[in-house]
Amino acid sequence: MAGLRIDENKCVGCSLCIKSCPCDALNLKRKLAYVNDKCTLCGFCIDSCPFGAIEMRIENHKPTDISAYKDIWVYVEYQHGRVLDVSFELINKARELADIKKVNVCVALIGNKVSSEAQKLIAYGADQVYLCENTKLEKYDDEDHTVIMTKLIQEHRPDMLLIGATGVGRSLAPRIAARVKTGLTADCTVLEIDLETGLLMQTRPAFGGNIMATIVCPNHRPQMASVRQGVLPVGQPNYERLGDIIHVDYQNEDKSRIKIIEEMLIPEVETVADTEIVIAVGRGIGEQKNMEYAEKLAKLLGGKVGVSRPLVDLGWSDYKSQIGQTGVSISPKLLIAFGISGAVQHLSGIKGAERIVAVNTDSEAPIFQVAHYKVVGDCVEIMKALINTIKSERTNK
């Protein structure tokens, strides 16, 4: 049976593993480490043991024949007349990975009257566009897209499949993964190829906290990963690039069990992601009334205010201003962060910022590890002083 094994000859009962366990699943029994029923096999303890006394035994069942799986695929999301930015970001990443593995980038473009986008996808890095057009695909439906993607996976055997972690992607990707019985890693922030094994190394924040986990899918294909919009950079298009457009047939019998009765589109609101200067504030601002200084400063600079998750949870700001893994990812020219300590989820949302100035009272705050400029001090005082300085300078001019 698979499981965690303690080598009794190597264990010295030092209890370091007990401290490393997030699940309280290890204790000492007869002066040796003992695994109790709470173990979830997360593997944290393995690296904690200086004596190499803990091992995880995984009995491999027969792996799928994975050698036939080759190319890197991207599911292209087409919504309301255009391809979403996240799809171009994924194509750029797929291109980079495919060049390392010397394979093709294939994309699936599904919808009604979407063929005009195919050339653009090639310009951004696709070698082959699998185009599935059908009037019945006018409205997005999970089942339609799952059927089409499953068929494409069975016929063309992708090594990897990347999907945007949008509302649609978060509903579709697990449906596909469960149908083709493969692994799926949600909300990855880093995708790399392991040069030794050729596997896709999918890194995401784990345990909701300050730990990153790198996940692999060794014996199942495709290796599926989702990435949020704005996390990865988009490449430069080259309209000279050549690629193939392959038409895919789809006949559905309209037996969908879900019917859209009404659809409301909210006019696109500008979010904190659409601005070049972001004033970001976190719990360090102390009181809700201090939000006004952030607003003032943003207004003076022609920017917008973004917040960390705790402020949304406290009700000091709304969700559309939340920066981070479960909010928006931003890539402004300048980000000034006031009173944000910098949880991993938040940091994953500001990776794209060109220049970061961070102000925090705690000189050890994780935000300083990604900031370009560090100020240790009271963020509210500095905000106020900055507003006054800019104001007086402008009146003097």
Next chain:
Amino acid sequence: MKTIVCIKQVPSTNEVRLDPVTSTIIRDGRLSVTNPYDTFSIELAIQIKEKLGGEVIGLSMGIPETERLLRDAMSRGVDRSILLSDRAFAGADTLATAYTLSLGVKTIGAYNLILCGKMAIDGDTGQIGPELAEYLKIPHVTDVKEVLEVNEERVICKKITDKGHQILEVKLPALLTLLKDINLPRLPSILGIRQSLDAPFVLKRAEEVRADTSKIGLIGSPTQVLKTYVPKNSSEAIELKGSQTKVVNAIKDIIGEVN
């Protein structure tokens, strides 16, 4: 009307803090809790039962201690609970978990509706709902903000999309994943707490649900954790030091370089 509610046990804090010196996890000794998103599913299921009659069944996969949370759900109005608990289930990723839960659902027999939280706060993946629905071959709707109408044949619900919302009519049986704050979860009543102590609760092991051992736990999980690490960033920030005026002027200059 038979509604199944999926419940997950999560750590009481969604943040694992590390001791900066020893890199070990700091525990605060607090107990684990019901995934906050699931509390809204429990409430909605009870409201549906109050309206249409029928039964609400709690379903979880977890360590034996999860019984405490299922009893808590029963003190709020869930009629009975099934806990899938076995060492062989440990280490499951979302696919293996969804498979295991589907076996739990199959022990229940016919049902109308399955409710899940949008995600669990410790994993943040939101994959279990759609994957479980796929194993059961039923449709699913994610990100449900409101259930407008429900009877044994269909549900009319409001789904929040990236660009707005949709009102959807879904034929049952189906699975919905719910956003937070869609209702106000009730507190247990004194009578409820008393009844929950004797409420029907079963713990089922892998063989009792006839689990295919190649599909459960660590063995049945396509994904594996290769390594975990505390992110480090090598880039050194330039510290702006000196009097407040000096610091503020320095920031102002940086702004000037951008504008």
